[in-house]
Amino acid sequence: MLTGKTNEERIWNYLTEAGMTACGAAGLMGNLYAESGLIPTNLQNTYEKKLGYTDAAYTAAVDSGAYTNFAKDGAGYGLAQWTYHTRKAALLAFAKAAGKSVGDMEIQVDFLLHELSASFKTVLATLKTAATIKEASDSVLVNFECPADQSAAVMEKRAGYAQTFYDKYAGKENQSMSNSALVTYTNISPNKNSPRTHAIDTITIHCIVGQWTAKQGCDYFASTARQESANYIVGKDGSIGLCVEEKDRSWCSSSASNDHRAVTIEVASNTADPYAVTAQAYAALLDLVTDICKRNGKSKLVWLGDKDKSLAYTPAAGEMLMTVHRWFANKACPGEYLYSRHAAIAAEVTKRLTVTTTPTDENKEDDDMKIYKLLADVPSSYKDAVQKVVNKGALRGTGNGELNVSEDLCRTLTILDRLGKLD
Numbered sequence: 393m394l395t396g397k398t399n400e401e402r403i404w405n406y407l408t409e410a411g412m413t414a415c416g417a418a419g420l421m422g423n424l425y426a427e428s429g430l431i432p433t434n435l436q437n438t439y440e441k442k443l444g445y446t447d448a449a450y451t452a453a454v455d456s457g458a459y460t461n462f463a464k465d466g467a468g469y470g471l472a473q474w475t476y477h478t479r480k481a482a483l484l485a486f487a488k489a490a491g492k493s494v495g496d497m498e499i500q501v502d503f504l505l506h507e508l509s510a511s512f513k514t515v516l517a518t519l520k521t522a523a524t525i526k527e528a529s530d531s532v533l534v535n536f537e538c539p540a541d542q543s544a545a546v547m548e549k550r551a552g553y554a555q556t557f558y559d560k561y562a563g564k565e566n567q568s569m570s571n572s573a574l575v576t577y578t579n580i581s582p583n584k585n586s587p588r589t590h591a592i593d594t595i596t597i598h599c600i601v602g603q604w605t606a607k608q609g610c611d612y613f614a615s616t617a618r619q620e621s622a623n624y625i626v627g628k629d630g631s632i633g634l635c636v637e638e639k640d641r642s643w644c645s646s647s648a649s650n651d652h653r654a655v656t657i658e659v660a661s662n663t664a665d666p667y668a669v670t671a672q673a674y675a676a677l678l679d680l681v682t683d684i685c686k687r688n689g690k691s692k693l694v695w696l697g698d699k700d701k702s703l704a705y706t707p708a709a710g711e712m713l714m715t716v717h718r719w720f721a722n723k724a725c726p727g728e729y730l731y732s733r734h735a736a737i738a739a740e741v742t743k744r745l746t747v748t749t750t751p752t753d754e755n756k757e758d759d760d761m762k763i764y765k766l767l768a769d770v771p772s773s774y775k776d777a778v779q780k781v782v783n784k785g786a787l788r789g790t791g792n793g794e795l796n797v798s799e800d801l802c803r804t805l806t807i808l809d810r811l812g813k814l815d
């Protein structure tokens with residue numbers, strides 16, 4: 393019995409239970425992914441047209457006996473894209489003996505292991521002892537899959553896929569990348585690399601330079617003409633858009649290495665310095681960043697405030713590092729408004745992550761009392777009233793120009809102002 397929620401998780405569990413090291417399983421899976429996308433019914437694309445079959449139709453025709461040239465048609469098929477006639481014949485016989493479809497996932501992983509133990513003993517030995525992903529991946533490529541192109545570029549690409557599986561499954565059972573449930577609009581952009589090649593350990597917040605909704609942002613990045621994207625868009629109204637899934641790398645920060653490890657977030661902002669964002673967008677951003685950290689097993693958001701320090705920093709297992717676009721390109725992004733709040737964002741999110749009892753959505757607003765540090769932080773709807781009280785010397789704050797007024801107090805003052813009590 394295969395256990396796991398997804399094909400890749402089932403394969404991972406099967407291979408590691410068969411005695412492969414995490415590097416070995418990842419190295420084999422990276423190659424299988426390159427061959428078939430881990431789809432057991434996958435018929436080599438060029439043969440779909442040639443034979444006039446889809447993956448499903450080909451599989452059904454082989455199973456029913458309507459198509460009899462399976463072994464000798466020269467078409468790659470299945471997880472490993474078996475092509476050579478004796479190997480395909482053996483796969484079919486293996487499936488028939490078990491009374492299962494030739495495209496059955498469990499049959500194919502059983503057959504794969506059977507082949508490795510019978511005919512590729514050195515490859516299997518490598519996979520059971522491999523301490524690096526590269527040695528496992530290269531061994532499968534050169535000795536088991538043996539594609540025509542075994543160049544350094546192909547090796548690197550397959551080891552890259554392997555790294556993704558390793559990051560996803562090694563040491564953390566049944567934990568896989570997901571997307572935020574806070575998303576209110578989804579429009580997946582083609583501007584991405586799938587999958588990302590590094591585990592998520594970074595968050596990069598950007599300003600989108602436009603007071604847009606999440607939908608406007610997602611729709612904008614949906615065009616291939618843009619050649620850019622982000623994992624999430626936070627709208628001026630607090631809407632949250634999914635543009636590139638977390639498992640994939642967005643084209644956002646002018647740095648491939650940053651974007652392979654980062655979840656990138658574009659926040660609706662004003663179009664001029666300091667690129668301020670609305671209170672709704674800021675609140676939604678905090679919620680989203682907290683959710684991303686939580687789902688990715690992070691309990692601390694880290695802002696070091698320095699490019700060299702940050703790029704040299706290796707986040708601990710429970711840490712999520714913050715980086716900014718301006719470190720990778722001659723840009724103001726994320727704008728002074730958000731940049732100057734990075735320390736506050738890190739502190740607030742970390743605080744939320746360390747709270748053991750999570751308030752439910754219904755009472756969250758009451759429990760999360762908002763505090764505005766400076767007069768400039770007070771939302772414009774409250775600002776007049778607060779300014780009047782400050783001008784009268786009735787509100788002096790806590791020194792250094794800091795007011796630290798709560799939203800409740802702002803609201804109270806605004807009501808008093810409307811009643812004419814502050815004039």
Ligand SMILES: [Zn+2]
Nearest residue numbers: 598599717725
């Ligand atoms: Zn940016």
